[in-house]
Amino acid sequence: xxxxxxxxxxxxxxxxxxxxxxxxxxxxxxxxxxxxxxxxxxxxxxxxxxxxxxxxxxxxxxxxxxxxxxxxxxxxxxxxxxxxxxxxxxxxxxxxxxxxxxxxxxxxxxxxxxxxxxxxxxxxxxxxxxxxxxxxxxxxxxxxxxxxxxxxxxxxxxxxxxxxxxxxxxxxxxxxxxxxxxxxxxxxxxxxxxxxxxxxxxxxxxxxxxxxxxxxxxxxxxxxxxxxxxxxxxxxxxxxxxxxxxxxxxxxxxxxxxxxxxxxxxxxxxxxxxxxxxxxxxxxxxxxxxxxxxxxxxxxxxxxxxxxxxxxxxxxxx
Amino acid sequence: xxxxxxxxxxxxxxxxxxxxxxxxxxxxxxxxxxxxxxxxxxxxxxxxxxxxxxxxxxxxxxxxxxxxxxxxxxxxxxxxxxxxxxxxxxxxxxxxxxxxxxxxxxxxxxxxxxxxxxxxxxxxxxxxxxxxxxxxxxxxxxxxxxxxxxxxxxxxxxxxxxxxxxxxxxxxxxxxxxxxxxxxxxxxxxxxxxxxxxxxxxxxxxxxxxxxxxxxxxxxxxxxxxxxxxxxxxxxxxxxxxxxxxxxxxxxxxxxxxxxxxxxxxxxxxxxxxxxxxxxxxxxxxxxxxxxxxxxxxxxxxxxxxxxxxxxxxxxxxxxxxxxxxxxxxxxxxxxxxxxxxxxxxxxxxxxxxxxxxxxxxxxxxxxxxxxxxxxxxxxxxxxxxxxxxxxxxxxxxxxxxxxxxxxxxxxxxxxxxxxxxxxxxxxxxxxxx
Numbered sequence: 001x002x003x004x005x006x007x008x009x010x011x012x013x014x015x016x017x018x019x020x021x022x023x024x025x026x027x028x029x030x031x032x033x034x035x036x037x038x039x040x041x042x043x044x045x046x047x048x049x050x051x052x053x054x055x056x057x058x059x060x061x062x063x064x065x066x067x068x069x070x071x072x073x074x075x076x077x078x079x080x081x082x083x084x085x086x087x088x089x090x091x092x093x094x095x096x097x098x099x100x101x102x103x104x105x106x107x108x109x110x111x112x113x114x115x116x117x118x119x120x121x122x123x124x125x126x127x128x129x130x131x132x133x134x135x136x137x138x139x140x141x142x143x144x145x146x147x148x149x150x151x152x153x154x155x156x157x158x159x160x161x162x163x164x165x166x167x168x169x170x171x172x173x174x175x176x177x178x179x180x181x182x183x184x185x186x187x188x189x190x191x192x193x194x195x196x197x198x199x200x201x202x203x204x205x206x207x208x209x210x211x212x213x214x215x216x217x218x219x220x221x222x223x224x225x226x227x228x229x230x231x232x233x234x235x236x237x238x239x240x241x242x243x244x245x246x247x248x249x250x251x252x253x254x255x256x257x258x259x260x261x262x263x264x265x266x267x268x269x270x271x272x273x274x275x276x277x278x279x280x281x282x283x284x285x286x287x288x289x290x291x292x293x294x295x296x297x298x299x300x301x302x303x304x305x306x307x308x309x310x311x312x313x314x315x316x317x318x
Numbered sequence: 319x320x321x322x323x324x325x326x327x328x329x330x331x332x333x334x335x336x337x338x339x340x341x342x343x344x345x346x347x348x349x350x351x352x353x354x355x356x357x358x359x360x361x362x363x364x365x366x367x368x369x370x371x372x373x374x375x376x377x378x379x380x381x382x383x384x385x386x387x388x389x390x391x392x393x394x395x396x397x398x399x400x401x402x403x404x405x406x407x408x409x410x411x412x413x414x415x416x417x418x419x420x421x422x423x424x425x426x427x428x429x430x431x432x433x434x435x436x437x438x439x440x441x442x443x444x445x446x447x448x449x450x451x452x453x454x455x456x457x458x459x460x461x462x463x464x465x466x467x468x469x470x471x472x473x474x475x476x477x478x479x480x481x482x483x484x485x486x487x488x489x490x491x492x493x494x495x496x497x498x499x500x501x502x503x504x505x506x507x508x509x510x511x512x513x514x515x516x517x518x519x520x521x522x523x524x525x526x527x528x529x530x531x532x533x534x535x536x537x538x539x540x541x542x543x544x545x546x547x548x549x550x551x552x553x554x555x556x557x558x559x560x561x562x563x564x565x566x567x568x569x570x571x572x573x574x575x576x577x578x579x580x581x582x583x584x585x586x587x588x589x590x591x592x593x594x595x596x597x598x599x600x601x602x603x604x605x606x607x608x609x610x611x612x613x614x615x616x617x618x619x620x621x622x623x624x625x626x627x628x629x630x631x632x633x634x635x636x637x638x639x640x641x642x643x644x645x646x647x648x649x650x651x652x653x654x655x656x657x658x659x660x661x662x663x664x665x666x667x668x669x670x671x672x673x674x675x676x677x678x679x680x681x682x683x684x685x686x687x688x689x690x691x692x693x694x695x696x697x698x699x700x701x702x703x704x705x706x707x708x709x710x711x712x713x714x715x716x717x718x719x720x721x722x723x724x725x726x727x728x729x730x731x732x733x734x735x736x737x738x739x740x741x742x743x744x745x746x747x748x749x750x751x752x
Contacts, residue, residue, distance in 0.1 A: 053340075080355060090354045095342060101361040 013047025378419025410450025427460030455502030636671030
C-alpha cells in the first residue's frame, strides 16, 4: 500500500487531481479502450474535482473517452434534489467537463426494483471491462462508500441501511435536521471497489485520524471496511498531516522516507507513475549520498504539487 | 423561441443574492432551465455556447413606473388604435436598449374615455425582440388622488370613491375587471373618501395597490397598508414631507407594528430592519426615482437603509425620454429637455418629469447609497418582481424564470449594460446608447 502524506487539504487535492490526470493521459484512452474511473461524493473529493474541472477547461485533460461509475446514491431522494449525489456530481464535476452523458453511470435510488438496479450496475461495470481506478473517501468510522461497519468485505452493490453516525455526519447537508436525511442508500460493495485495478482513497482531517490509523496499522476488519485495501495489490491512500495524528511516529516516518529515497536517491526518471522502479541505474550510485544532480526534496516541496510536468516526484514504491 | 439549448459560459452570475463564478446559465424555449436532467436523460448538451467574457449576467431590469418615451405618452388617446399600438411598440423596443426587459406602462389621471381606449392596448404581453420589452400590465396612477399633491396631473378628472368599488369600475371601464391581466398597479391616495375601504376588493382582483399623490397622515397610511396596500409610489414626491411628529406616508418605512403577512408573495423579504427577522416584512415596497433631481441622494440613502428590501427603482420617465436636448410639446404643455436630461415646464424651474433610464437609476442608486452591486441590481430586478408577485418567472436567474438578461460591465466601477436578451433572444444594441 502506498501512503502519500501532504501538508493540507489543498495539497492533497492537488496531488490526487494530478495523479488522475496523469493516469488518464498515460493510459491514452480511446473509444474502444476507455478509461473507467470510479468516483465518490462527499466533501473529501471536492477540491480534487475543482482542479479536474480546471484541467478540462484549460484543455490539458479530456474526458471524452472516460467512463465513470459513482459509488453510491440515496434511496428515495428525487434526482433533482440538491442533496442527491446526481446533483452533487453534476454541480462539482460533470457540468465542467467535456464528458459525454452516455459515459456517466450512476445508481438510480428511485428504481422500482432496487436489487435489479444493483445487479444492472455490477453487470455494466463488467461490461466495460472493470474499473481502472476507483477513487474514494471514507467516513469517520472508516466505511468506504456506504459500506457501514459490519458490512461483508466480499460484498457487492446492494441496498444498505445507514448507520446513525453516518446520518449525523450527513445531516449538515440537510439543514442540520437528522430526520430529513434518507435512511437507505444504494452502494457499491467493498469487493466491488477492491475489484478495481487500482484504488485511491482520499482521507483528510483530524476527525478521520482514528479511521486512518485503524486502516493502516490494525488488521483487516469489517468494522473498518476500508481496511480491505490492505489486500489490494495497488492500494493508495492520500492524506494530510492532521490525519496522521493517530499513527505511530514510526509509520509516518517510514512512508515519508520512501518518498525521500525515491526523489533524492533513485530519481524521478527511473520511477513510473504508479511507483515501480523502471530503471535500477540510479540505485547503484552510493545509497547514502544524495545524487548530485538532484535537488534536496525539502527545497522543492513547494513546487511539487504545482509542477505539472514532474508527476513522478510523488511516487512511492509498493 | 426554438428547441435550441443555450449555455452561457465565462460569466459572473447573480444567483441567490450573490455573484458567483464557475456556474453556467442554461436556457431553452425562452426560459432558464436546469440542465441536469436534460443531460442525464435526453443526453443533450448545449447547442450554442454564449461567451460572456467575464461580464456580470443579471436578470433584465423591470420598470414599474414609466409614462412613455421617444415622444410618446401612454395617456395620449388621440390617433387611431393602430397608431397607439405602434407607439407602444416603439417605446417597448426602445426600452430594451437600456436593459429594461419588462415594464408597467403608466397612465396618469385621465377621463374614463381615455382609459377605455388605451387600457386594452396595455394588457400583459410577452416580450420579444420584434415586439420589445414585456408589458406586465398597466400602472394606473390616479384619478383617485389628492388635489393638494397632484404634481403634473390634471385635477379636473380627479374623483372620490363614495360609492365604493363601482366608482372604480366607472372610472376605468371594463378593463379593471380583468384584474392583473390588464392592470398590474393602481396608485391611490388613501385619505380620499371611500378609497381605503375598496383596497381589499382591488387586491382580490390581483391588482397591486400603491399609495401616492397623497396628503395622508401616518395613521391613514398605516390603515391603508392594513387594508392591503403593498407599495408607495415615487417615495418623497407628491406626498407630505417627512415631519418628525407626523411622518406622513414616508413614515410607513418606520412602522413597527403592522400585521405580519401570512404569505411572502407581494411583500418584501425580511432584513435587519424588519419587525420580524424570519417572517415577510409587513412594510410596503417603495418606488424611488434616482435621477438625483427628484430626490436628494441623501434622502435616497436614508430611505434605503431604513428599509433596504423595499427599494424599487423606477424611472417615472416622461415622453421626452430618449429624445435629444430641445423643446417639445408634451401633454399639452411646452417642456424643455436640457443636456443633463432634466425636463422642465418651458421657462420655469418646475420639474415636468424625468428622462432618466433604468440603467442610469441603477448606477445612481449604487452611488447614492454605497450599496453592493448585488443590492443595486436587485432593486431593479428582484424587488419589482416581488412587488408584482411574479418572482417565480421574473427578476431572478432561477430555473423556470423567463430568459431575460443583461450583461453588465463593471470594469469602470459602474454597471454598464453591454448585452440584452429578452425571452432568450439577443437584441442588437445601438452603439452609443450604452
